[in-house]
Amino acid sequence: MEKQRGLRRMKVVATGLLVFVAVVYALATWAEARGAGPWAGYVAAAAEAGMVGALADWFAVTALFRHPLGLPIPHTAIIPTKKDQLGESLGDFVGENFLSEQVVREKIAAVDLGRRVGAWLAQPDNADRVTAELANALRGGMAVLRDSDVQAILGEVITRRAEATEVSPALGRLLGRTVEEGGHHRLVDLFCAKAHDWLVEHRDAVMTAVEGGAPGWTPRFVDRRVGDRVYRELLRFVTEMRDSPGHPARGAVDRFLADLAVQLREDPATRERVERAKSELLNRPEVQDVIASAWGAVRSMVLAAAEDERSALRLRARTSVLSLGARLEADPRLRGKLDTWITNAAVHVVTGYRREITSLISDTVSSWDARHTSRKIELHIGRDLQFIRLNGTIIGALAGLVIHTVTRALGG
Known part of the structure; x- marks a missing residue:
């Protein structure tokens, strides 16, 4: 008006x-x-x-x-009768004089976009704003994704990846390194301690098992004496193994584990058995349910971290934004890489979609x-x-x- x-x-x-x-x-x-x-x-x-x-x-x-x-x-009445030609001419004019590669490159170079972005990101308030926007985008992306689809894809990817990767050599290398460094000794100590405690608490069960395996023609008192002897010898063996780091049984365990590590790496039969066991384990419904439920846990954890301004995720993101801004301000090479990337992206859009951009002008004028x-x-x-x-x-x-x-x- x-x-x-x-x-x-x-x-x-x-x-x-x-x-x-x-x-x-x-x-x-x-x-x-x-x-x-x-x-x-x-x-x-x-x-x-x-x-x-x-x-x-x-x-x-x-x-x-x-x-x-x-x-x-x-x-x-030139404009009413020639508006379509005027729209096309205006679009061509804009395309030739404003959307040419040389003009775009010169304009972006004159703006010094990398330095400006760095200076902007280095401000704490702006870093907070960027972090908040990233958190909103993350929550929006999580809301768009369907849990059933993600769970199905996640289960398929993990299963396919695990089936395609042979685990036996890796297990062999891990076990061999553990045995060389003595990392299994604590596990053996725990096993011996638990075995000793179990024998102490379940003496009657051991005695019953020994007596039950005796021949029927032997007298009962003989079975009890044999069972008591077996129990005391077993308890003594476990106690000595628990208390003596140099016990021969411990050395036998070390040799067994070292041999097993070699077989896992080099023995085809052992490797094949491990792969069969792996496939059977992966295909069990319980394992598939665990893999599928992992997405729910990850999703809840990410959403909670995105909503909490003091969460480790958002604090790390804010620190990364501030660090990126400081690096852009101080590092000319990094600024040059950013400017080059933005320039190439803009040139690609301009040269590849110039006709579509200018047609927006001509089509809009034509529709009037x-x-x-x-x-x-x-x-x-x-x-x-x-x-x-x-x-x-x-x-x-x-x-x-x-x-x-x-x-x-x-x-x-």
Whole structure:
């Protein structure tokens, strides 16, 4: 509405000036006919030329937007009749002069985007804002994902990866390194301690087992004595093994584990058995349920960390953002890499999708109604075009005055 009022005001001024010079022409002509003197001729000539200039420029300005006086004069109403061609020309102009590779590269180089980004990210408030936006994006991404789909994909990926990777050599290397470093000794100590405690607490169970395995023809008291002897020997063996780090049984365990590590790495039969056991374990429903449920745990953990401003995840993200900003400010090579990446990405978009970008202009203009387009453009530039009418009136009047003066000076 403000532009419309401004356009209407300028039209009134330009038309008022035309009416003014017309009135001046009429009065000057009347005065000249009444013998007012030579000055009346000069004024009449200036006013007449001013009217001609005003009418010519009115015609030119009006012809851009509509037919003057409603008459279908050729090459008038240019914008309504040529809007599609104008839209295409505008799109081509923008594409050639604003979306060229050279212009994009020069503009990005002049902006020094890497330094500006670094300085912006190095500010704590901006780092907090970036971290918050990243957390919102993470929560949004988690909300979009369907748990059933992610669980199915996760289970399939883990299972396929595990089946494709032979674990026996890795287990052999791990076991061999553990035995060499003595890392299994604590496990053996724990086993011996638990075995000793179990024997102490379950003496009757051991005695019953021994007596139950004795022949039926042996006397009961013999079975008890044998069972008691076996129990005491077993308890003594376990106690000595527990208390003596150099016990021969411990050395046998070491040799057994070392041999097992070699077999896991080099024996084809052992490796094949391990792979079969691995496949059977992976295909068990319980294992698949554990793999699928891992996504739920991860999802809950990530969402909780994203929502908590003091969580380790968000604090690490904030620290990383601040560190990135400081590095961009201090490291010219890193800034150069960022600028190069952004420039190449922008050039790729511009050169690869220039036609699609410029077609946005031409298609938008093409979709507009002709009269609506004319009114829209006139509202934006019509007020300035009215100055053409004003200048035409003034320049025409001055030109008429000069022509009349020269004509009289030459004796015309």
